Structure formats: C-alpha cells, structure tokens
Amino acid sequence: MLFLQLVLFVVLLPGGDSEDGETSALQESTFFQIILTSSFYNRSWTQNQGSAWLDELQTHGWDSKTGAFTYLQPWSKGNFSKETLVELERIFYTYSIRLLQIFHNHVRQWQLEYPFQVQIAGGCDFHFGEVSVRFAQIAYQGSDLINFQNTSWLASPKGGSRAQQFCTLFNQYHVFNEILYKILSDTCPQFLLGLLDAGKAYLQQQGQSWSLPPRILYSALINLWKAVSI
Ligand SMILES: *[C@@H]1O[C@H](CO)[C@@H](O)[C@H](O)[C@H]1NC(C)=O
Numbered sequence: 001m002l003f004l005q006l007v008l009f010v011v012l013l014p015g016g017d018s019e020d021g022e023t024s025a026l027q028e029s030t031f032f033q034i035i036l037t038s039s040f041y042n043r044s045w046t047q048n049q050g051s052a053w054l055d056e057l058q059t060h061g062w063d064s065k066t067g068a069f070t071y072l073q074p075w076s077k078g079n080f081s082k083e084t085l086v087e088l089e090r091i092f093y094t095y096s097i098r099l100l101q102i103f104h105n106h107v108r109q110w111q112l113e114y115p116f117q118v119q120i121a122g123g124c125d126f127h128f129g130e131v132s133v134r135f136a137q138i139a140y141q142g143s144d145l146i147n148f149q150n151t152s153w154l155a156s157p158k159g160g161s162r163a164q165q166f167c168t169l170f171n172q173y174h175v176f177n178e179i180l181y182k183i184l185s186d187t188c189p190q191f192l193l194g195l196l197d198a199g200k201a202y203l204q205q206q207g208q209s210w211s212l213p214p215r216i217l218y219s220a221l222i223n224l225w226k227a228v229s230i
Pocket residue numbers: 041042043044045
C-alpha cells in the first residue's frame with residue numbers, strides 16, 4: 001500500500017522524473033557506505049568528517065572528537081546491539097586516527113602538499129535480494145588512488161607512482177586489511193540487512209501518517225521498500 005503511494009507520488013510528482021526515471025530508480029541497487037573525508041591543513045591541524053549513507057540518504061554522522069556515531073534516522077541502529085555499535089565506534093575511531101597519522105608521516109615521501117584532502121570510502125551493495133559487492137577506496141584530492149580487492153590494495157591506473165607507493169605501504173598492514181575485509185564482507189551486509197528491516201518496520205509503523213520526503217529520498221525509500229518486500 002505504502003509502496004503504491006510512493007510510486008504514485010513519484011509518477012505524479014510535478015516536474016519530477018518521467019516513467020523512465022521511476023523505472024531506473026526501481027532497478028537500482030541499494031548500497032550502504034561510510035565516507036571519511038580528511039582535510040589536512042598543516043602538520044598539526046586536520047579536520048575530519050565522517051558519515052554513512054543508504055543510497056542518497058544519510059543515516060549516520062560522526063563526532064570526530066569523541067568518535068561517537070550519531071544516528072540520524074529513527075532506524076539508523078538497524079538490529080545491532082549497543083555493544084556491537086560501541087565496538088564498531090572504537091574500531092572506526094582507532095583506525096581513522098592511524099590512517100591520518102600515516103598521511104602526516106608520509107607527506108615528504110609521497111610529495112603531498114598542505115593543504116590536501118583525502119577521502120576514504122567503503123561499503124557494500126544489496127542487489128535483487130543479495131548482498132553482492134563490497135568496496136573500499138582511498139582518493140587523494142578527489143581522484144582515486146587505491147582500491148581494496150579481497151584482502152589487498154590495488155593501485156588505480158590513473159594514480160601514477162604515488163598510487164603505487166600507497167599501495168605498497170597499505171599492503172603491509174596485514175592485520176588492518178584482514179579486519180577491513182571482515183567488516184566489509186560480514187559486518188557490512190549484516191548491518192545493511194538489519195537497517196533495511198528496521199527501516200521497513202519504521203515505514204509500517206508510520207502507516208497513513210507518513211509524510212512524503214523531499215525528492216532526493218525517493219530512490220532510497222523505494223529501494224528500501226522493494227528490498228525488504230522480497
Ligand atoms: C595550522 O593551521 C591552522 C588553521 O589555519 C592555524 O591556526 C595554525 O596556526 C597552523 N599551525 C601551524 C603549525 O602552522
């Protein structure tokens with residue numbers, strides 16, 4: 001019923017997408033990703049911004065001072081226990097600090113020039129009832145440097161010798177890479193499925209009183225509804 005309302009609303013939306021737009025929204029997969037953006041201003045000053053997204057809908061923020069997640073949707077905790085979430089906060093915080101330190105320590109070797117920006121993204125993808133893709137990548141000044149495949153890093157062809165150097169270094173962090181692999185392969189899909197379940201329960205609770213969100217949320221909502229209706 002609610003799904004129908006959403007579809008009807010998308011179709012009837014003034015100035016919105018045509019039927020083609022609706023179809024492509026329905027065929028898209030739903031992905032969950034975490035993005036950490038670090039701006040390095042100088043040796044002693046870095047600003048970090050962390051967030052998590054279900055498609056285009058932001059589900060989590062991150063307090064870079066305390067390392068605490070902020071839950072932006074009523075269903076953002078999915079079905080994970082408080083203990084598990086605290087553990088994930090700890091892992092995320094610890095590794096983000098170490099990663100930033102790595103960049104500070106290699107400024108000269110990698111010929112990085114302050115100010116610069118590093119973006120780290122990772123997540124998993126839910127497509128037609130299956131969790132299919134997991135990914136992690138690190139970008140420097142907006143261009144892709146290295147990508148995570150299985151348990152090791154590959155240099156992006158466009159990244160040049162700097163990407164090769166990053167790759168060599170990151171491939172030495174075996175423990176980190178194993179943990180990352182486990183988080184992307186096990187934790188991420190479990191969390192994504194739990195998030196979709198919690199989102200569905202929330203939508204059902206809202207029933208008729210659900211107020212329609214802005215345009216940008218439609219594809220996430222429709223995918224969410226479709227994913228959990230399978
Ligand atoms: C680093 O940058 C911040 C902000 O621009 C500035 O306040 C601070 O003095 C700088 N520190 C150094 C060591 O340059």
